[in-house]
Amino acid sequence: FLTLFGEKLTGTDPEDVIKNAFMSLDEDGSGKISEERLRELLMTIGDRYTDEEVDELFKEAPIKNGLFDYQEFVKILKYGRKDQD
Numbered sequence: 001f002l003t004l005f006g007e008k009l010t011g012t013d014p015e016d017v018i019k020n021a022f023m024s025l026d027e028d029g030s031g032k033i034s035e036e037r038l039r040e041l042l043m044t045i046g047d048r049y050t051d052e053e054v055d056e057l058f059k060e061a062p063i064k065n066g067l068f069d070y071q072e073f074v075k076i077l078k079y080g081r082k083d084q085d
Helices: 002-008 015-023 035-044 051-059 070-079
Strands: 032-034 067-069
Touching: 015 070, 032 035, 032 070, 035 051, 035 067, 067 070
Parallel strands: none
Antiparallel strands: 032 067
C-alpha cells in the first residue's frame, strides 16, 4: 500500500500537508473517509489509479468497516506499521 501510494506522491509532503488533504474530505470530522469515496477520488482525480491499483492499495490500508482511517495512515507513513519487524 505504502509503496504504490508513495510512487504517486510527488516530492516529500510533510505530515500536516497529507493530513490536511484528507481532513478536507472528512465531512464529519471523524478521522475517517468511506472506502467507496476514497476509491472514487483515487480513480478520478490527479494521477488516476486503475481499479487494480486501488484494490492493491486497499489490501494493507487501515480500513475497518468500510472506512479508511487517514489518521492511522499518516502515522504509518511517519512511523511505519506497528506489526513490522
